[in-house]
Amino acid sequence: MSKPFPGIHIIGQKMRKPFLSWNSLFLLTFLAAYxxxxxxxxxxxxxxxxxxDLSLARQLQIFLxxxxxxxxxxxxxxxxxxxxxxFPFLRRYTNLIIKLGGLLPAMVxxxxxxxxxxxxxxxxxxxxxxxxxxxxxxxxxxxxxxTIFLCYRSVLKALLRLSWRNRIWGMxxxxxxxxxxxxxxxxxxxxxxxxxxxxxxxxxxxTAKVKQRPHILVLTADGMDATHTSIYGYxxxxxxxxxxxAKSSLVAExxxxxxxxxxxxVVSMYTxxxxxxxxxxFTPDILQGTDAYEHLPGIxxxxxxxxxxxxxxxxxxxxxxxIVDGFDEIKMSSxxxxxxxxxxxxxxxxxxxxxxxxxxxxxxxRIRHIFFIRQMENPYLQVTAFYARRVDxxxxxxxxxxxxxxxxxxxxxVHAMVTHGQDFFPMEQNFSLGQSIADQQPWSDDFYDDSIxxxxxxxxxLVNELMKLGLLENTILIIGSDHGKQWDxxxxxxxxxxFPHGQYAGRVQANVQNLDIAPTLLDYLGLDQxxxxxxxxxxxxxxxxxxxxxxxxxxxxxxxxSRIIVIPEKVKPPFYQFGDISLIYCQTWYKLDLTNLGWxxxxxxxxxxxxxxxxxISEQQAFEWIVQHLEENxxxxxxxxxxxxxxx
Numbered sequence: 001m002s003k004p005f006p007g008i009h010i011i012g013q014k015m016r017k018p019f020l021s022w023n024s025l026f027l028l029t030f031l032a033a034y035x036x037x038x039x040x041x042x043x044x045x046x047x048x049x050x051x052x053d054l055s056l057a058r059q060l061q062i063f064l065x066x067x068x069x070x071x072x073x074x075x076x077x078x079x080x081x082x083x084x085x086x087f088p089f090l091r092r093y094t095n096l097i098i099k100l101g102g103l104l105p106a107m108v109x110x111x112x113x114x115x116x117x118x119x120x121x122x123x124x125x126x127x128x129x130x131x132x133x134x135x136x137x138x139x140x141x142x143x144x145x146x147t148i149f150l151c152y153r154s155v156l157k158a159l160l161r162l163s164w165r166n167r168i169w170g171m172x173x174x175x176x177x178x179x180x181x182x183x184x185x186x187x188x189x190x191x192x193x194x195x196x197x198x199x200x201x202x203x204x205x206x207t208a209k210v211k212q213r214p215h216i217l218v219l220t221a222d223g224m225d226a227t228h229t230s231i232y233g234y235x236x237x238x239x240x241x242x243x244x245x246a247k248s249s250l251v252a253e254x255x256x257x258x259x260x261x262x263x264x265x266v267v268s269m270y271t272x273x274x275x276x277x278x279x280x281x282f283t284p285d286i287l288q289g290t291d292a293y294e295h296l297p298g299i300x301x302x303x304x305x306x307x308x309x310x311x312x313x314x315x316x317x318x319x320x321x322x323i324v325d326g327f328d329e330i331k332m333s334s335x336x337x338x339x340x341x342x343x344x345x346x347x348x349x350x351x352x353x354x355x356x357x358x359x360x361x362x363x364x365x366r367i368r369h370i371f372f373i374r375q376m377e378n379p380y381l382q383v384t385a386f387y388a389r390r391v392d393x394x395x396x397x398x399x400x401x402x403x404x405x406x407x408x409x410x411x412x413x414v415h416a417m418v419t420h421g422q423d424f425f426p427m428e429q430n431f432s433l434g435q436s437i438a439d440q441q442p443w444s445d446d447f448y449d450d451s452i453x454x455x456x457x458x459x460x461x462l463v464n465e466l467m468k469l470g471l472l473e474n475t476i477l478i479i480g481s482d483h484g485k486q487w488d489x490x491x492x493x494x495x496x497x498x499f500p501h502g503q504y505a506g507r508v509q510a511n512v513q514n515l516d517i518a519p520t521l522l523d524y525l526g527l528d529q530x531x532x533x534x535x536x537x538x539x540x541x542x543x544x545x546x547x548x549x550x551x552x553x554x555x556x557x558x559x560x561x562s563r564i565i566v567i568p569e570k571v572k573p574p575f576y577q578f579g580d581i582s583l584i585y586c587q588t589w590y591k592l593d594l595t596n597l598g599w600x601x602x603x604x605x606x607x608x609x610x611x612x613x614x615x616x617i618s619e620q621q622a623f624e625w626i627v628q629h630l631e632e633n634x635x636x637x638x639x640x641x642x643x644x645x646x647x648x
Contacts, residue, residue: 019094019095019163020094020095020098020099020159020160020163021098021159021162021163022082022085022098023162023163024158024159024162024163025078025098025101025102025105025159026075026078027180028105028155028158028159028162029071029074029075029078029101029104029105029108030074030180031105032074032104032105032108032109033067033071033105033108034067034070034071035109035112036070036108036111036112037063037066037067037070037359038063038067039116040115040355040358040359040362041059041062041063041066041355043119044358047568051351051355054288054351058351062351062352062355064186065348065352066352066355066356066359068184069348069356071184072184074104074105074108077104078101078104081097081098081100081101082101084097085097085098098159099156102152102155102156103152105155106148106151106152106154106155107148107151109151109154109155110144110147110148110151111363111367113147113151114140114144114147114363114366114367115362115363115366118366129366129370129376130369130376132369132370137369137370137372138370138372140369140370141370141371141372144367144370212409213303213304213305213409213525214409214474214475214500215403215406215409215410215411215412215471215474215475215476216305216409216410216411216412216475216476216478216521217399217410217412217414217462217476217477218269218411218412218414218478218480218517219414219416219459219477219478219479219480220266220414220415220416220480220481220482221415221416221418221419221452221455221479221480221481221494222262222415222416222417222418222419222420222481222482222483223419223420223421223481223482223483223484223485223486223487224419224452224455224481224484224485224493224494225481225484225485225491225492225493226255226491226492226493226606227491227492227605227606228445228448228449228452228485229242229452229456229494230242230243231243231251231494231496232253232492232494232606233606236431236449238431238452238453238456239452239453239456239494240456240460241456241457241459241460241463242456242459242479242494242496244460245459245463245477245479245496245498246496247502247505248498248502248505249477249496249497249498249502249505250496250497250498250504250505250506250508250538250539251495251496251506251507251508252495252496252497252507252508252512252538253492253507253508253509253608253609254492254508254509254510254511254512254604254607254608254609255480255492255493255494255495255511255512255513255514256489256490256491256492256493256511256512256513256514256548256550256584257481257482257483257484257489257514257550258274258275258489258513258514258515258548258549258550258551259275259281259483259489259550259551259552260483260484260487260488260489260550260551260552260553261281261282261483261487261552261553262312262315262316262415262482262483263280263282263283263285263315263316263321264280264281264282264285264551264553265482265483265489265514266311266316266413266415266482267280267287267321267323268280268514268515269480269482269514269515269517269518270295270296270297270323270326270518271287271291271295271296271518271532271533272296272515272516272517272518272519272532272533272534272535273291273515273532273533273534274515274549274551274629274633275551275578276549276551276578276581276629276630276633276635277291277534277633278291279576279577280321281551281552281553281577281578282553282556282577283314283315283564283566285577286320286321286322287321287322287323287324288322292322292323292324293324293325294530294532295323295326295518296411296517296518296521296522297309297318297323297326297327298323298324298325298326299522299527299530300409300411301325301326301328303409303525303527304408304409305408305409305410305411306328306329306402306406306407306408306409306410306411307326307327307328307329307410307411307412308327308328308329308330308331308398308402308410308413309326309327309329309330309331309412309413310331310395310398310399310412310413310414310415311413311414311415312415312417316415317330318330320354322354331395331398344356344357392416392417392418392454392458395414395415395416396414396458396462399412399414399462400462400465403465403466403469403471404469415482416455416458418451418454418455419448419451419452419454419455419481421442421443421448421485421486422442422443422486423440423442423447424440424444424448424450424451425437425447425451426447426450426451426453426454427454428450428453428454429450430449430453431445431446431447431449431450431453432444432446432447432449432450435447443485443486448485463477472500473500473501474500475498475500476497476498476499476500476521476524477496477497477498478495478496478497478498478517478521479494479495479496479497479498480493480494480495480496480514480517481493481494482514488552489550489551489552489582490550490582490584490591490602490604491605492604492605492606493514495512495514495517497517497520497538499524504538504539508538508543509608509609509610510543510544510545510546510609511545511546511548511584511585511586511609512538512548513548514535515533515534515535516535516536516537516538517535518533518535519533519535519536519537520535520537520538520539522537523537523539523540524539545585545586545609545611545612545615546585547583547584547585547625547629548583548584548585549581549582549583549626549629550581550582550583550584551578551579551580551581551582552578552579552580552582553566553578553579554566554567554570554571554577554579554595555567555570555579570595573636574635574636574637574638574639575594575595575630575635578594579593579595580592580593580594580595581626581629581630583622583625583626583629584604585611585617585622586607586609586610586611586615586616587604587607587610587611588601588602588603588604588616588622589601589602589603589604590619590622590623590626592626592640597639597640599619599623599643601619601622623643627640
């Protein structure tokens with residue numbers, strides 16, 4: 001006698017329809033959810049990612065917790081279907097209800113396949129969903145719908161097979177579910193045991209009554225050298241509006257960045273901590289532990305400020321950099337994590353929340369793109385000059401809107417990209433008049449100077465707007481830059497601070513750094529400087545010469561159309577992503593190549609920070625200060641013990 005079709009029972013001469021079990025549906029859903037999270041987790045830990053700096057135990061904890069979280073959400077989604085099948089008049093439709101529930105694991109499997117294919121094409125061919133346009137986006141959409149259909153068919157077949165088995169993987173179904181329940185309990189127990197440190201060193205009272213405080217506007221231009229600005233003596237008048245503003249401002253003649261990359265430099269400005277301390281330099285680095293909570297924006301929020309960031313998606317986005325509780329609003333952030341991150345962050349530790357948001361956004365962004373709901377933004381385009389010329393206009397518009405509608409003191413950071421190289425696309429051509437923008441040579445001084453003139457014009461228009469609104473004398477204006485031209489931390493940067501009513505106007509010749517911006521603002525507001533800030537106020541007292549430390553990354557590469565990262569093969573102990581470290585003292589710079597252990601020294605171009613007679617330092621002293629700085633910040637400096645750079 002031939003065997004009946006699988007899934008059909010013969011009772012006497014009658015055949016009854018195959019039944020499907022809820023156990024099989026929940027088991028498939030469990031496997032789909034954990035497999036999806038595992039695929040995303042494996043992709044993250046095997047490429048440059050913020051989790052690379054975490055211990056293996058912490059990485060595994062993130063996987064287990066997020067897998068359990070997704071499983072729980074999926075089970076909750078299936079729960080209404082399960083309850084509905086218990087009603088007597090719906091019991092006859094149990095199979096149909098379970099089949100309907102099968103759409104959930106099918107969707108999870110389909111999204112998993114979509115992302116795996118996208119990861120593969122990016123890795124091997126350097127193209128994928130983000131670069132698809134027009135009809136190719138439609139092809140991805142059709143392919144995804146077909147994948148859902150095929151996955152759903154496979155899920156239904158698996159449901160049928162599992163429903164008729166007395167043992168699965170050699171175990172009774174009840175035992176399997178006890179093991180699955182144990183896995184969920186274990187995962188959530190790990191979450192409960194996880195300690196998330198909060199910054200406890202804020203010196204302000206969050207419940208204090210909000211006082212009338214001035215607006216604080218930080219305006220930075222990407223890669224702008226002081227030597228190319230007329231306010232610092234450049235022969236071309238590239239900064240006429242800044243020259244006028246300087247008459248009532250504090251002007252630092254010798255200001256320097258603490259990092260040669262924008263993320264590390266801006267974070268050091270927010271936190272007043274050295275990059276060597278925070279390990280924050282360039283993507284995919286993020287702030288971790290207490291560093292994520294210790295920053296100027298957070299302090300100002302506690303004092304009643306509305307904090308707004310209008311910078312660059314991905315590279316400077318405060319949420320991606322893990323500046324926790326720093327900004328109320330982040331503009332120009334289409335490539336940023338979803339708004340759900342704030343809510344997730346209240347339940348999960350910050351590293352768990354960041355990865356959960358990343359998983360969600362990777363799926364949602366791709367699905368919206370292929371179905372023409374919303375085009376995926378390309379983060380790399382956000383920092384290319386032609387695109388920056390257009391979006392810089394939006395940045396200034398957003399700032400004016402904030403000023404016009406402000407109901408409380410504002411702290412706004414605007415980062416303009418028109419001066420970002422190696423090609424420049426100014427709105428107006430003056431010094432480059434008659435030259436073709438399309439045919440310009442890399443790092444052209446003519447186009448660079450025109451771009452600085454663009455930035456200066458925007459600052460001038462903002463000052464006029466402040467005067468029109470009657471806000472100029474209730475606003476602190478800080479004009480600066482993140483690093484020098486060609487990502488060099490040894491170039492002098494502009495740093496102009498205009499306090500209300502022209503207070504503290506004058507020129508400072510001592511070397512200063514971006515780390516000093518936060519302490520200066522706190523000093524002016526009458527707030528205590530936290531112990532964790534390493535900078536010093538520029539208005540507290542006479543400034544003495546001191547060593548200024550800066551770092552730059554190992555070599556970077558463009559991994560696809562959307563991201564530039566440090567080359568993973570170059571990130572090695574004991575100095576990891578740090579390619580070199582520099583020290584500036586008086587008019588001299590010293591640089592130690594941490595990759596090849598080379599040593600260089602030279603003079604800072606245009607420096608006015610002359611050392612008093614007899615206070616100069618030797619190369620040996622500079623070298624010892626650099627080694628001490630690294631050692632104090634937890635680096636293994638044993639490889640530097642036999643290096644004697646002062647011997648030529």
